[in-house]
Amino acid sequence: MIREYSGLQSHPLKTGSSFVRPVQAFPERVKLSDPAASVMTDLTRISVISVRAKTSMERANAKMIRYGIRMLLVLDDNDQVAGLLTASDVLGEKPMRFLQNMGGTHADIMVRDIMSTQRELSAMKIEDVQKAKVGDIVASLKKSNRQHALVVTEGADGKQTVCGLFSITQIARLLGAQVQSFELARTFEEIEAAISHG
Numbered sequence: 701m702i703r704e705y706s707g708l709q710s711h712p713l714k715t716g717s718s719f720v721r722p723v724q725a726f727p728e729r730v731k732l733s734d735p736a737a738s739v740m741t742d743l744t745r746i747s748v749i750s751v752r753a754k755t756s757m758e759r760a761n762a763k764m765i766r767y768g769i770r771m772l773l774v775l776d777d778n779d780q781v782a783g784l785l786t787a788s789d790v791l792g793e794k795p796m797r798f799l800q801n802m803g804g805t806h807a808d809i810m811v812r813d814i815m816s817t818q819r820e821l822s823a824m825k826i827e828d829v830q831k832a833k834v835g836d837i838v839a840s841l842k843k844s845n846r847q848h849a850l851v852v853t854e855g856a857d858g859k860q861t862v863c864g865l866f867s868i869t870q871i872a873r874l875l876g877a878q879v880q881s882f883e884l885a886r887t888f889e890e891i892e893a894a895i896s897h898g
Contacts, residue, residue, distance in 0.1 A: 722746045730874045732835030732895065739834055739871050740851060740864040748862075750775045753782045753812035760811050761790045770869060771848050773862065774815050781862055783815040786847060790814065823850040826863055834871065841868045842888050 724746040727738055741748075750773040751760045760772055770787040794814040795806060802813075824840070829851050841849055851864035872887050877894035 726870075726874060728874075729876055730834050730871075732833060732838065732875070734834045736829050736832035736834055736837045736866075739837065739874055740829060740866055741870075743863050743865070748773050748865075751785060751811055752777075753810070753815065755811045756807065757790055757795065757809040757811060757814060758807060760785055761787070764790075771865070771867065772811075774811055781818055781821075782812075783817040784821060784848065784850075785811050785815040788847065789816070821850060823852040823860065823862070826851055826853050829864070834875070837866050838868070838871060838888075838891060841866065841871075847887075 722745055724742055727734075730739055749763065749767050749769055751763060753774050753776060764770060764772060764787055772785045773781060774783040774785050776782040795809050798809055798813050799806070802808075822844070829837075837849065841847070847868045849866040850862050851866070852860040853863045854860050868887050868891075872891050872894070875891055875894050877887070877890040
């Protein structure tokens with residue numbers, strides 16, 4: 701049976717070989733009335749960048765810079781979501797507060813010391829996102845005063861799986877806002893300005 705097939709020739713793998721990473725294409729521009737799913741990072745199409753809770757803050761920050769992102773999903777030793785780490789967590793007041801309370805240096809700070817823990821997080825259900833508009837997501841992020849939102853599917857057993865995420869900075873850019881600062885209030889002002897001029 702196998703004699704009907706011929707094997708393929710193998711070639712040495714060259715030094716410095718890379719590998720394909722999935723890329724999700726977003727629309728060039730969106731309106732508030734467009735489907736929310738059009739601005740969601742879909743984790744069935746693109747790999748989430750994650751970090752362990754026991755990783756140093758400096759290594760986590762370097763990872764965000766390397767990938768050009770402002771948020772990492774924090775995983776525990778069982779690959780379950782332990783929390784979120786944002787650039788604001790790293791660059792804001794949290795590291796200073798930690799050092800004031802615990803002592804040490806920046807090199808001593810771990811992701812777990814400054815992240816938002818799983819207990820502090822909420823998520824949107826994918827069924828609601830699929831019926832929502834971009835404007836609904838902007839309003840939700842503004843109401844919760846957060847830069848990011850998680851999206852989950854829920855199994856029959858009630859277990860949640862993170863399947864997507866929203867970033868207000870990314871949404872602002874897709875709406876045509878000139879995002880100059882990573883200050884949340886400014887981002888919402890820039891969105892308002894872009895919409896009124898649009």
